[in-house]
Amino acid sequence: MATFFNEYFDVTTNQVDDYGAFNVSLINDLPLFIDPFLLFNSPKADYQQLHADILKYMMFLRDKIIAGSVNDDLVKSWFMFPEVKQNWLGFSLRGNGGSGLGKDFAEALRVNLQSLFADFGKETITTGSHIEKVCLVRSGVGRDMISDFTTNLLKDFICRYTESFAIAHIDPSLRRKIPVNKAIFNYETESWERRTYDLPWDGDDFVLLTPKDMLTRDENWINRTDMIRDFESIPVAIPDAELRGQVFNYFQNMLGKPRRPPTQKDKDEAAIRTIMMFPQLVDYYIKMKEASGNEARDISSEKVIETIQVFETQVKELQWNLAEHTSFYKIGKTTYDEAHQRLAYLKDVIENKGGHKIFYHDGKAVQRESDLQIMFRFVWFGSPSDVGTEANDGRGPVDYKIARGAKDKTLIEIKLAKNTGLERNLEKQLPIYQAASDAKHGIKVIIYFSETEGFRVEGILRKLKLTGHKDVVLIDARNDNKPSGSKA
Numbered sequence: 084m085a086t087f088f089n090e091y092f093d094v095t096t097n098q099v100d101d102y103g104a105f106n107v108s109l110i111n112d113l114p115l116f117i118d119p120f121l122l123f124n125s126p127k128a129d130y131q132q133l134h135a136d137i138l139k140y141m142m143f144l145r146d147k148i149i150a151g152s153v154n155d156d157l158v159k160s161w162f163m164f165p166e167v168k169q170n171w172l173g174f175s176l177r178g179n180g181g182s183g184l185g186k187d188f189a190e191a192l193r194v195n196l197q198s199l200f201a202d203f204g205k206e207t208i209t210t211g212s213h214i215e216k217v218c219l220v221r222s223g224v225g226r227d228m229i230s231d232f233t234t235n236l237l238k239d240f241i242c243r244y245t246e247s248f249a250i251a252h253i254d255p256s257l258r259r260k261i262p263v264n265k266a267i268f269n270y271e272t273e274s275w276e277r278r279t280y281d282l283p284w285d286g287d288d289f290v291l292l293t294p295k296d297m298l299t300r301d302e303n304w305i306n307r308t309d310m311i312r313d314f315e316s317i318p319v320a321i322p323d324a325e326l327r328g329q330v331f332n333y334f335q336n337m338l339g340k341p342r343r344p345p346t347q348k349d350k351d352e353a354a355i356r357t358i359m360m361f362p363q364l365v366d367y368y369i370k371m372k373e374a375s376g377n378e379a380r381d382i383s384s385e386k387v388i389e390t391i392q393v394f395e396t397q398v399k400e401l402q403w404n405l406a407e408h409t410s411f412y413k414i415g416k417t418t419y420d421e422a423h424q425r426l427a428y429l430k431d432v433i434e435n436k437g438g439h440k441i442f443y444h445d446g447k448a449v450q451r452e453s454d455l456q457i458m459f460r461f462v463w464f465g466s467p468s469d470v471g472t473e474a475n476d477g478r479g480p481v482d483y484k485i486a487r488g489a490k491d492k493t494l495i496e497i498k499l500a501k502n503t504g505l506e507r508n509l510e511k512q513l514p515i516y517q518a519a520s521d522a523k524h525g526i527k528v529i530i531y532f533s534e535t536e537g538f539r540v541e542g543i544l545r546k547l548k549l550t551g552h553k554d555v556v557l558i559d560a561r562n563d564n565k566p567s568g569s570k571a
Contacts, residue, residue, distance in 0.1 A: 086110050086461055087395060092253045092283050102248050104292040106395060107171035109285055111460045113394055115172045116230035117297045119214050120304040121383060124376035137236050138212045140268060142204050145196045162189035164235040170291040188228050192217060208366035210373050215305040219365050226303055239266045242280040245292045249283050259284040299383035300390060310368045314354035320367045333357050389444050397441040398461045404432050405462060418468050418485040418493040419524040426528060430558050439560040448532040455497050456482050484520060492522035500531035506543045530558045
C-alpha cells in the first residue's frame with residue numbers, strides 16, 4: 084500500500100525526517116506550501132540567500148516594467164510559470180495538478196510591482212523587502228499564487244536538495260536524470276535556462292522533496308487576512324502622531340455612524356479603504372510581523388507536525404487497520420457495490436476498531452471537509468475503478484466520482500455533520516450531480532463528532548424522510564463513546 088515518498092522509494096521515514104524533508108504523499112497534494120518569510124527570518128545563511136535571490140528577480144521585473152521593455156513574449160517568459168506539481172504540496176484536492184501562473188497572475192503582478200514596489204529593496208520602515216507585499220493591497224494575487232511563484236523561483240535549490248538525498252539513499256533503478264525547464268535565471272542573457280538533475284522517478288514523473296522548515300499551512304506569516312483583521316493595531320506602531328491621528332480619523336469616517344454596532348465585515352471594508360488611502364500602513368504591518376518573526380517559525384513548525392500526524396501517521400494506522408481487519412481492499416462487482424462495501428468496512432473500523440483517531444489531533448476533531456476528502460483519498464486506493472476527487476460535470480463539484488467506464492458510475496459526497504448547509508445539500512444537491520454525471524447511484528457520507536451533532540443529523544434525516552436510507556451513511560467518529568484499545 085505505497086502512499087508516501089518513503090514507501091515508493093524504499094527508504095525509511097527516519098531517513099527522510101533526519102534529512103529535514105517532508106515525507107510527501109504520491110496520491111494527493113498535502114495542504115502545505117513554502118512561506119517566503121521563513122526564508123527571510125531563518126538563521127540559515129543559505130535560506131537568507133534564497134530570499135535575496137527571490138527579491139533580486141522581483142527587482143529585475145520591476146525595473147523592466149518601469150523601463151517599458153516588457154512585451155507579450157517577455158511576459159510569457161518572465162511572469163508565467165507552470166505549477167511545480169512534482170513537490171506534491173499545495174491546494175489541489177485531486178492528485179497534484181494545478182493551473183500554474185498564467186496571464187491573470189502576470190497582469191496582476193505587473194500592476195502591483197509598478198505601483199507598490201517603487202522603493203522595493205530600499206525600504207525605510209521595514210527591516211527587509213518581502214514578496215508577500217504583492218498580495219496585501221490589491222486582489223488578484225492570492226496565497227496559492229505566491230506559493231507557486233516562490234516554488235518556481237526556488238526550483239533549482241529544491242531539485243539540488245532532492246538530488247542530494249536521492250543519490251545518497253535511493254537505488255539508481257528508482258532515479259532518472261531529468262532536464263528541468265526554467266531552473267536557473269541567467270541575468271546576462273535575461274532568460275530562463277534548463278538544468279539536469281538526478282531525481283527520484285515514480286514511473287510517470289520525477290518527485291521533489293521540500294525542507295520542512297520552509298513550510299507552513301493556511302496562510303503566509305505576512306498575509307492580507309491578518310492585516311485587515313488586526314488593522315486597528317497597525318496605526319499604534321506609527322511613530323508620527325499626526326499621521327496616526329489622520330489614519331484613525333479616516334478609519335472612523337469609513338465606518339460612519341451606523342445605528343447598530345459595526346460588524347466585522349464593516350470593519351474589514353473600512354480597513355481596506357484606509358489602507359488604500361494610506362499605503363504606508365502596509366509597511367508598518369510588515370514591520371510588526373518582522374518583530375514577531377521567531378513566532379512564525381514556531382507556529383509553522385507546529386502546523387507541519389500536525390499535518391504529518393493527521394495525514395501520514397494516522398492515515399497509515401487506518402490503512403493498516405482496514406487491511407488487517409476487513410476486506411476493504413478487495414474488489415466489488417460494480418462501483419456501487421464497491422463503494423458500499425468500502426464504506427461499511429470504513430464505518431466499522433472508525434466506530435468499533437479505533438479508526439476514529441484519524442480525525443483528531445490534540446483532542447480536537449477535523450474542522451474542514453477538504454481535510455476529510457484528502458484522508459479518504461489516501462485510503463481509497465487499490466481499486467479497479469477510476470477514483471476522481473472534486474469531479475465537476477457542469478453543475479458543481481462532488482467529492483468523489485467512482486467510475487468503471489462510461490456506464491458504471493457512483494458519486495460519493497463526504498460532509499461534516501456541523502455543515503450549516505447540510506439539510507439543503509441532502510435535499511437538492513446529489514440528485515443534480517447524478518443527473519449531470521449520468522451516474523445511477525449517489526451516496527452521502529456524514530461524519531459526526533459529538534452527540535449533539537448526531538442528534539442534529541438524525542433530525543434532518545427524519546424531516547426529509549431519509550432515516551435508514553441505504554445511500555445515506557452516518558459515521559460516528561465521537562471519541563467519548565468508543566471502547567478502549569484492548570477491548571476494540
